[in-house]
Amino acid sequence: MTEKKRIISTKxxxxxxxxLVRASNFNEVxxxxxxxxxxxxxxxxxxxxxxxxxxxxxxxxxxxxxxxxAAQGDFKGAIGKIKEKNALPGVCGRVCPQENQCEKYxxxxxxxxxxxxxxxxxxxxxxxxxxxAPIPETSTPKGKKxxxxxxxxxxxxxxxDLAKRGYQVTIFEALHVAGGVLMYGIPEFRLPKAVxxxxxxxxxxxxxxxxxxxxxxxxxxxxELRKGFGFDAVFIGTGAGLPYFMNIPGxxxxxxxxxxxxxxxxxxxxxxxxxxxxxxxxxxxxVAVLGGGNVAMDSARTxxxxxxxxxxxxxxxxxxxxxxxxxxxxxxAEEGVQFKxxxxxxxxxxxDDYWVTGMECLEYELGEPDESGRRRPVPIxxxxxxxxxxxxxxxxxxxxxxxxxxxxEGLACNRRGNIIxxxxxxxxxxxxxxxGGDVVTGAxxxxxxxxxxxxxxxxxxxxxxxx
Amino acid sequence: xxxxxxxxxxxxxxPSIKLFQIGAPLVARKAMAGQFIILRVHARGERIPxxxxxxxxxxxxxxxxxxxxxxxxxxxGALDEGDCVQDFVGPLGVPSQIDNYGRVVCVGGxxxxxxxxxxARALREAGNxxxxxxxxxxxxxxxWEDKMKAACSELQVxxxxxxxxxxxxxxxxxxxxxxxxxxxxxxxxIGPPPMMRAVANLTRKYNLKxxxxxxxxxxxxxxxxxxxxxxxxxETKFTCVDGPEFDGHLVDFxxxxxxxxxxxxxxxxxxxxxxxxxxxxxxxxxxxx
Numbered sequence: 001m002t003e004k005k006r007i008i009s010t011k012x013x014x015x016x017x018x019x020l021v022r023a024s025n026f027n028e029v030x031x032x033x034x035x036x037x038x039x040x041x042x043x044x045x046x047x048x049x050x051x052x053x054x055x056x057x058x059x060x061x062x063x064x065x066x067x068x069x070a071a072q073g074d075f076k077g078a079i080g081k082i083k084e085k086n087a088l089p090g091v092c093g094r095v096c097p098q099e100n101q102c103e104k105y106x107x108x109x110x111x112x113x114x115x116x117x118x119x120x121x122x123x124x125x126x127x128x129x130x131x132x133a134p135i136p137e138t139s140t141p142k143g144k145k146x147x148x149x150x151x152x153x154x155x156x157x158x159x160x161d162l163a164k165r166g167y168q169v170t171i172f173e174a175l176h177v178a179g180g181v182l183m184y185g186i187p188e189f190r191l192p193k194a195v196x197x198x199x200x201x202x203x204x205x206x207x208x209x210x211x212x213x214x215x216x217x218x219x220x221x222x223x224e225l226r227k228g229f230g231f232d233a234v235f236i237g238t239g240a241g242l243p244y245f246m247n248i249p250g251x252x253x254x255x256x257x258x259x260x261x262x263x264x265x266x267x268x269x270x271x272x273x274x275x276x277x278x279x280x281x282x283x284x285x286x287v288a289v290l291g292g293g294n295v296a297m298d299s300a301r302t303x304x305x306x307x308x309x310x311x312x313x314x315x316x317x318x319x320x321x322x323x324x325x326x327x328x329x330x331x332x333a334e335e336g337v338q339f340k341x342x343x344x345x346x347x348x349x350x351x352d353d354y355w356v357t358g359m360e361c362l363e364y365e366l367g368e369p370d371e372s373g374r375r376r377p378v379p380i381x382x383x384x385x386x387x388x389x390x391x392x393x394x395x396x397x398x399x400x401x402x403x404x405x406x407x408x409e410g411l412a413c414n415r416r417g418n419i420i421x422x423x424x425x426x427x428x429x430x431x432x433x434x435x436g437g438d439v440v441t442g443a444x445x446x447x448x449x450x451x452x453x454x455x456x457x458x459x460x461x462x463x464x465x466x467x
Numbered sequence: 468x469x470x471x472x473x474x475x476x477x478x479x480x481x482p483s484i485k486l487f488q489i490g491a492p493l494v495a496r497k498a499m500a501g502q503f504i505i506l507r508v509h510a511r512g513e514r515i516p517x518x519x520x521x522x523x524x525x526x527x528x529x530x531x532x533x534x535x536x537x538x539x540x541x542x543x544g545a546l547d548e549g550d551c552v553q554d555f556v557g558p559l560g561v562p563s564q565i566d567n568y569g570r571v572v573c574v575g576g577x578x579x580x581x582x583x584x585x586x587a588r589a590l591r592e593a594g595n596x597x598x599x600x601x602x603x604x605x606x607x608x609x610x611w612e613d614k615m616k617a618a619c620s621e622l623q624v625x626x627x628x629x630x631x632x633x634x635x636x637x638x639x640x641x642x643x644x645x646x647x648x649x650x651x652x653x654x655x656x657i658g659p660p661p662m663m664r665a666v667a668n669l670t671r672k673y674n675l676k677x678x679x680x681x682x683x684x685x686x687x688x689x690x691x692x693x694x695x696x697x698x699x700x701x702e703t704k705f706t707c708v709d710g711p712e713f714d715g716h717l718v719d720f721x722x723x724x725x726x727x728x729x730x731x732x733x734x735x736x737x738x739x740x741x742x743x744x745x746x747x748x749x750x751x752x753x754x755x756x
Contacts, residue, residue, distance in 0.1 A: 213556040261692035280733035354725035
C-alpha cells in the first residue's frame with residue numbers, strides 16, 4: 001500500500017424491504033448491495049498484514065484476497081477465490097453470523113464498524129448466480145466412494161470438498177429435496193430457496209450424486225452403506241431435527257406447533273401458498289412463540305407473514321440474554337413482533353374442541369448466573385397470569401434425531417444423544433464413520449456445521465489415502 | 468440410482484378404495500408388516516402417510532390401499548398404470564412385533580383390512596393360530612376376503628348393514644370369538660379410529676392386549692416435526708417413529724380424533740376447488756361423488 005488509507009467508520013448500509021411491507025410477504029428482507037456499494041465496502045478493508053479476519057472463518061476462506069478482487073470489480077475472480085473453500089457462498093453471505101466470526105476479528109471493528117464481509121460475499125455469490133457458474137475443477141478420480149448422510153450445511157460442505165478431491169460422493173437425504181435446515185427451517189425471507197438450490201446444483205456439477213427420499217436407518221443402515229452399498233467411508237451430518245417440547249399440560253392441543261413443524265410446513269411445503277400448494281397451515285389471530293433463538297425469531301416473523309394479528313416472543317430471560325442474532329431481533333421488532341420477557345408458560349389452555357384459547361404463564365426474575373454464564377431465571381411466586389393466544393409455537397430447541405444413532409451398532413453417543421466425534425477430525429467410535437454438525441454439537445450455526453463438514457472431509461481423505 | 472416411483476398396477480377394490488402397486492426397490496427391500504410409506508403425488512403436493520398393505524422384495528414392489536377422501540387421495544387415485552408419483556419414501560415406523568403368541572385375532576375394519584393383511588400373514592408364518600375378523604359398512608366395500616382367508620387360520624366377515632355375510636360390527640364378532648374361543652394372546656385392530664377405540668374398549672374388559680395402528684397427520688414422518696404426536700399412557704409419543712402401532716388400551720383416542728381434524732376446513736376448501744377444476748376440465752371422470 002502506497003498511501004495511508006482513509007478510514008470509513010461505518011458499513012455501507014444494506015438496503016432492505018420496508019418493514020411494514022415485508023411483514024406481509026415472503027420475499028427476501030435484505031435486498032443486497034449495488035455494484036457501487038459493494039466496491040465501496042470492499043475498499044474499506046485495510047488489508048492488514050496479519051489478516052485477523054481469517055481466523056474467524058470456520059471454512060478457511062481467504063477473505064482479504066476475495067475482498068481485494070471485489071474492490072477492483074473483479075467479481076468473477078472474487079467468487080472463484082471464495083469457492084476454493086466455500087461451496088455455499090450464497091447461503092453463508094446471508095445467514096452466517098459474521099459478527100461472531102470473521103467480522104469479529106476485523107481490525108476496523110475495534111474502533112469502528114468492521115468490513116461487511118458477509119455482505120460482500122453475498123454479492124459475489126449473487127453475481128455468479130446471475131452470470132452463470134463455470135464448470136468446477138476436480139482432481140483425478142480416486143476410485144473410492146463416500147456416503148454422506150444428510151444434505152444440510154455440514155453434509156453439503158463435506159460432499160463438495162470430497163468431490164473436489166476426486167472421491168465419488170453420494171448424499172442421502174431423508175426429505176424430498178436437498179438442503180436440510182436450509183430448506184425446511186430457515187424462511188424464504190431470510191434465505192431464498194432458489195439460492196440454496198442453485199448451490200446444490202453447483203454441487204451436482206462437481207459430480208456429487210444426491211439421493212432424496214432416502215432415510216438412512218430405514219432403507220439401509222450405516223453399516224449396510226459400508227458393506228452392502230460399498231462405500232469406503234460415511235459422514236453423518238443428520239443435524240438437530242428432533243423438536244423439544246415444554247412438557248406442560250395442554251401441549252398437544254390443536255394450535256400448538258413445534259417450530260420445526262411450523263417452519264417445515266411453511267418453508268419446505270410452502271403452506272403460505274396454500275391452496276396452490278397442498279399443505280395447509282393454520283394461523284390464529286394471536287400467536288405466542290416460546291423461546292429466544294433464531295428459530296423463535298423466524299417463527300414469530302413467519303406468523304406475521306401468514307396473517308397473525310399479533311405475534312409474541314415469550315422468553316423466560318430478558319432482552320440481553322436473547323440467543324438470537326441481534327439483526328434478527330431488530331428485524332423482528334421492526335416488523336411488529338412483540339416481546340414478553342421474563343415469562344414462561346406453565347400450561348396451555350384449550351376449549352372443548354381441544355383448540356388453544358390461552359396460555360397460563362409465570363413471571364420470572366433473574367438470579368445468579370448458571371453454568372452457561374447467563375443469569376438463571378427464577379419464577380416469581382404467585383405471579384400467574386393468562387396470555388390470550390390461539391396459536392403456540394414451541395421454539396425452545398432441537399436435539400439430534402435418534403434414527404441413525406439407534407440403528408448404528410457401536411456408535412458412541414453422549415447422554416443427550418449427540419454422536420461423539422473428534423473435534424479435529426470428525427472421527428467417531430467406529431472406523432470409517434465420521435460425523436459433524438449439529439448431530440455432534442447440538443443445535444448451533446450453519447457455518448459451524450460447514451466447518452465440521454470441511455474438517456471431516458480432510459480427515460476422510462487422509463483416512464482413505466492410507467487404505 | 469435414480470428412481471421413478473411408477474404405478475405398476477392399479478386396481479379398484481371398491482367404490483373409492485383403490486390399490487396401487489408401486490415400484491420402489493429400496494423401500495421394498497426392507498419393508499416389514501406394520502410399517503408405512505410417505506408419498507407426494509406431484510411437486511406441489513402434500514406428504515401423506517400410507518400403511519404398507521403388501522410388499523415384494525424381489526420384484527421391488529410396495530402395495531398401498533387407500534380410500535379417496537380428500538384432494539390428495541383423489542389426485543393419487545386419478546393416476547393410471549405407468550404414471551409416477553413424485554416422491555415415495557420408506558419404510559417408516561416400527562414394524563409389527565411378530566412372535567409366536569399362540570392364538571391371535573386380527574381385526575380389520577374398512578380400508579384397515581389392507582394393513583392388517585400382511586400382519587396376519589406374518590403372524591401365521593410365525594406359527595400363530597390367526598383368527599381374522601373383517602368388517603365393512605356395506606357389501607360394496609368388502610375387499611381382499613380371499614387374501615385374508617388365505618392368510619388367516621379362519622376368517623369371519625361382517626357388514627354393518629348386513630348386506631353381505633352377517634350383520635353387525637367387528638366388535639360383535641370379536642366378542643363372540645373371545646367368548647367362544649377364549650385363551651387369545653393378542654388382538655391387532657386396524658381401521659377407522661372409532662372402530663379401534665370400540666375394539667380397545669371391548670378387549671379391555673377381557674384384559675386382552677390390543678395393538679392398534681394409528682393414522683395421525685404427518686409431515687416428514689421421521690420424527691422431525693411432532694405433528695403426529697399422540698398421548699399413550701399419559702406420555703406424548705410420535706406416531707411416525709414410536710409407532711404407528713401402540714397399545715390400544717393406552718391411546719388417548721379423544722385427542723387423536725381432535726387432532727385428526729385440525730385442517731378440516733382447509734381440506735374441504737382444497738377438495739371443493741379440486742372438484743370444481745376437474746369438472747371444468749373433464750366431464751367423464753372426477754368432479755362427481
